[in-house]
Amino acid sequence: MLTRRQFIHRSIGSGLASIVPFKSESGDTNLAKTFLLNAVKSAHQIVPEQYGKTDVWCFDHSLPGPEIRVTQGDIVRILVTNSLDEETTVHWHGIRLANAMDGVPHLTQAPIAPGDSFLYEFTASDAGTFWYHPHQRSFEQVGRGLYGALVVEEPNPIQVDRELVWVLDDWQLERTAQLSDRFGDMHDISHAGQIGNTVTINGKLPDQLKVSTGERLRIRLVNAANARVFGLEFESHNPQIIAIDGHPVTPHTAENEQIVIAPGMRVDLVLDCVERPETMFSVVDRFYSNQAYKLINLSYGDAVIREHVMDSPIQPPPNPVAEPETNNAVNHVVELTGGARGTMEGAMLNGHWHDLRSLVHNGKAWAINGIAASGHVMDPLVTLDLNQTCILDMLNDTAWHHPMHLHGHTFRVLTRNGNPGRYQEWQDTVLMDPGERVEIAFVADNPGDWMFHCHVLEHQAGGMMGVVRVG
Numbered sequence: 001m002l003t004r005r006q007f008i009h010r011s012i013g014s015g016l017a018s019i020v021p022f023k024s025e026s027g028d029t030n031l032a033k034t035f036l037l038n039a040v041k042s043a044h045q046i047v048p049e050q051y052g053k054t055d056v057w058c059f060d061h062s063l064p065g066p067e068i069r070v071t072q073g074d075i076v077r078i079l080v081t082n083s084l085d086e087e088t089t090v091h092w093h094g095i096r097l098a099n100a101m102d103g104v105p106h107l108t109q110a111p112i113a114p115g116d117s118f119l120y121e122f123t124a125s126d127a128g129t130f131w132y133h134p135h136q137r138s139f140e141q142v143g144r145g146l147y148g149a150l151v152v153e154e155p156n157p158i159q160v161d162r163e164l165v166w167v168l169d170d171w172q173l174e175r176t177a178q179l180s181d182r183f184g185d186m187h188d189i190s191h192a193g194q195i196g197n198t199v200t201i202n203g204k205l206p207d208q209l210k211v212s213t214g215e216r217l218r219i220r221l222v223n224a225a226n227a228r229v230f231g232l233e234f235e236s237h238n239p240q241i242i243a244i245d246g247h248p249v250t251p252h253t254a255e256n257e258q259i260v261i262a263p264g265m266r267v268d269l270v271l272d273c274v275e276r277p278e279t280m281f282s283v284v285d286r287f288y289s290n291q292a293y294k295l296i297n298l299s300y301g302d303a304v305i306r307e308h309v310m311d312s313p314i315q316p317p318p319n320p321v322a323e324p325e326t327n328n329a330v331n332h333v334v335e336l337t338g339g340a341r342g343t344m345e346g347a348m349l350n351g352h353w354h355d356l357r358s359l360v361h362n363g364k365a366w367a368i369n370g371i372a373a374s375g376h377v378m379d380p381l382v383t384l385d386l387n388q389t390c391i392l393d394m395l396n397d398t399a400w401h402h403p404m405h406l407h408g409h410t411f412r413v414l415t416r417n418g419n420p421g422r423y424q425e426w427q428d429t430v431l432m433d434p435g436e437r438v439e440i441a442f443v444a445d446n447p448g449d450w451m452f453h454c455h456v457l458e459h460q461a462g463g464m465m466g467v468v469r470v471g
Ligand code: C2O
Pocket: 091, 093, 133, 135, 264, 405, 407, 451, 453, 455
């Protein structure tokens, strides 16, 4: 048995990801799945080799960072070491965990100083597709490549031939193949955020996905981009959406055949490969209708692995999320304002009223209920009693898209523009269209101060952030 200190000492830098028993802070000894993540500056071959490598910041010199894969119910311990020149933290996006493990600088922990480490621990109570990323200066740290997938497998996973994880991202590359260093640019903050010119799957320019006739795939999509929304169309194929933000949904095909996945979100697909051998089909991203591009080709080999597609069930079992009592709920209105082409005249910042010009002068362009956030610590936007059901009635009074993310909880999407949704999806990040009104409901069953913010990371930096206090 190693002590914690010996363990840390012996395993730093080894890239070890294994099951290691060791004593936790509380002194209990149990089997936890233990991982090490080292935030480093590195270089990665994003574009074809002749253009050279791109300097990135990433975990363990890997882009995306190492995949963390555990089973539902596991205790997970992750020792994060900061080898950057600036402070960082890691947030486990979508995981319902104790507040102190949520990775929000100053609000839930002191930031990890350069050279220091922090041990995160949580129980993976929900199965599904999640991800991790820093919450410190996210627009630059995530933008430079610090993120990875966190997969919590169901104890009895649905049957498929192959499972893929696609971490989607985009980059603003110069001709030198280096990242443009205009992170946090005021134009990006006040418009759509930083939309890059190069889209990657798992840190590489995608080319083709080889498939076989009759094959059933599960594809776990993660959108790690700062600002780009994807709207994926699979030519001649009809993938079923089986989970959103990790949580199972009644399997269905996407409206208008376009799988929409906003920054921060995850979508699990089941793709049945129904076409003939030696054929090729494209997956096209058409979210921005005037900028459609081909993401990747589905390329059929000559094999036929089965004549008819599998007919086994594809719906994973539900996660243990408390059901909101919507007829016994507290209602709170959340109004998003600001941005270019908006009507916001100004907002409160650091306790004082600022007109729009003065906000912009301070790097802000957005407000929630009239307040522009200037850091992670602030008076709560909403305060809830423990175990109270809360309905947030959210209005996007801006000309831009906002994927709104709540920490520590999973909510049901009840209505859009007053219309009840067909699937009442469980999500932790919900995309709001310009002018759209969305109602969400959740049980405030996790005590603490939780971030609630736009996952367009430039909008978050530009003030679109608040705190939901529970208990
Ligand atoms: Cu994925 Cu508060 O973030």
